[in-house]
Amino acid sequence: MRADASRAPSLDDLRRRDEAVAAVLGWYRRAARNLPWRRTRDPYAILVSEVMLQQTQVARVVPRWEAWLERWPTAAALADAERHDVLGAWVGLGYNSRAVRLQDACAIVARDGWPTDAAGLRRLPGVGPYTAAAVASFAFGEAVAAVDTNVVRISERLALGTPEELLPPDDPATWNQAAMELGATICRARDAGCERCPAEPWCASAHAVEIRPRAAPGTRERFEDSTRYVRGRIVAAVTQGGPLPDDLDAERVERALAGLVRDGLLRRDQDGVVRVAGGREGADSGQAVR
Known part of the structure; x- marks a missing residue:
């Protein structure tokens, strides 16, 4: 269900919106997962977490994020790293081009300093609207909605306003985290979890969410059959100095x-x-094509 965007919200609509937002914020403060990037306002640490979290599960990201920050604790340190080492450290997180764009973005930051709003952050390589808004909100306190698929789902199911309209002006960063947390842990795409949701009393979709059926078994491509899998295997082989996949x-x-x-x-x-592109001559290993 969606809010009717053709009419102005009534006082009752605004009251319900405020109550739902307050309930979600209260739930988040009590139940939020203790994730390390939520305990910092360092824009570099937050950017690394957001890039790693793109299509990668939180449980896999936590130890990789901690190891990455230990190895390259600042944007300048990552900018100065060998491309070969950066790609090698990224192996297993998927979409290796994200690591390249992250390093390119850090090179600009090391030279010019951090943009402090979403508009400026979007000009960095590989930083899209959501990532820019997340860093601007969590690191710099900008009152901007960080809109990912979880936040869109929450907004559409609540039907109390757009993600931007739901954003409380007095605590936008916490709301951004709370809305993403609610969508990731309770109000999920394939399990609405209405009976556990703090916004249930105000939600237009409570206990009425239609879950789309999964694709029939055997109709979805196995990861091992995808080009992404082969690319990952090749990058791992080249950065580790081993043979290209012969299986x-x-x-x-x-x-x-x-x-x-x-x-x-x-x-x-x-x-x-075959070598990693962009490395200094003699600093990276390579592997002959079979």
Whole structure:
């Protein structure tokens, strides 16, 4: 269900919105997961967490984020790192181009300083509207809605206003965290969890959410059959100095390798050696193409 955007909210609508927001904020303060990036206002640490969390589960990100910050504690440190080492440290998090764009963004920050609002952050490589808003909100206190799929779902199911209208002016950063937490842990895409939701009394969709059926078994591509899987295997091999995957079809490996070269993550020398692109000469290892 969605709010009727064609009419102005009544006083009752505004009261219900305020009560729902207050209930969610109270729940978040009591029940929020203790995630390390929520205990800092360092824009670099927050940016790293947001980039890592893109399509990667929180449980997998926590130890990788902690190890990353220990190795490269500042934007300047990451900017000065070898591209080969950065990609190697990213292996297993998926979409290796995210690591490249993160390092490129940190190079700009190391040179020019941090933009302190979402508009400025969006000009950094790889920083889209959501990530820019999240960093601006959590690090710099800007009153901007950080709108991801969880926040959109909460807004649509509540039907009390858009994500921007739900944002409380007195505590926008906590609301951004709370709305994402609610969507990630209770009001999920495939399990509404209405009986556990702090906003249940005000929600237009309470106990009436229609869950779309899953795709029929066998109709979804296995991860091991995807190009993303092959690309990850190749990057891992090159950064670790081992052989390219020989247990995969040679044509799949060649197609994935060509894409990695085209995307600027790897380069293939004239002698057939594959290396990480962008590294200083002699500082990175390579692996001959089979």
